Amino acid sequence: MSNANDKDVININRRRMLINTTSAMGAVGIVGAITPFVKSCAPSEKAKAASSPITQDISALEAEKMMVVEWQSKPIYIIRRTDEMLKNLALGNPKLRDTHSNESNQPNYAKNVYRSRDPHVLVMIGVCTHLGCAPGFRPEANTSLDSKWRGGFLCPCHGSKYDLAGRVFDGSPAPLNMEIPKHKLIGNTLTIGEDT
Ligand code: FES
Structure with a gap:
């Protein structure tokens, strides 16, 4: 039988999982945003x-x-x-x-x-x-x-x-x-x- 403390632990674990998932997705988004920028900084074939x-x-x-x-x-x-x-x-x-x-x-x-x-x-x-x-x-x-x-x-x-x-x-x-x-x-x- 669960008590109030058990629920709190479950809620905390869920919150942590959500935070971790959101952070990971954000990091992917940042990498995705940086890659084209780095590519655009590289000299083009024409410039070379x-x-x-x-x-x-x-x-x-x-x-x-x-x-x-x-x-x-x-x-x-x-x-x-x-x-x-x-x-x-x-x-x-x-x-x-x-x-x-x-x-x-x-x-x-x-x-x-x-x-x-x-x-x-x-x-x-x-x-x-x-x-x-x-x-x-x-x-x-x-x-x-x-x-x-x-x-x-x-x-x-x-x-x-x-x-x-x-x-x-x-x-x-x-x-x-x-x-x-x-x-x-x-x-x-x-x-x-x-x-x-
Ligand atoms: S550009 Fe002014 S003298 Fe040549």
Whole structure:
């Protein structure tokens, strides 16, 4: 025969069972809610592809010409420079803000007056360091642009000037030289985004 105490024990046991069941279901719900979130944080195949290195055949690129390819949703300027252009870069230019690229962004092997691995081939992110416009390629010497203009890049947005190694002219609104991405060149096969 049960008494009041027995009923209390039964009720307490039932309550515990209900609490345990509800907690377990809640935990399943939380795991279910977290899984899609974790999945959505993982980089998509498209994002992975966009950040992967790309390879470009530059055999058709002529001297003094520029080719533009896209990498990481940014324009990559590839310029084949002549001996004359290299000579001008080596001469230096008193108008440059950061001649030795001490404050600018490039791999160590591009921290030189040419800002490239192979002096004849400039590989550069074609994005102005002021507000991100794409500077135009102006390879010709032209003193109407600047008394020291021996070819370079001119930003159409607010007039920043860069030399043929992407080094910014003092007085431009752009604060830094244009960025050089990791790259390697084997023959005419250029890889952008990888340098080992
Ligand atoms: S974005 Fe190039 S000068 Fe402003």
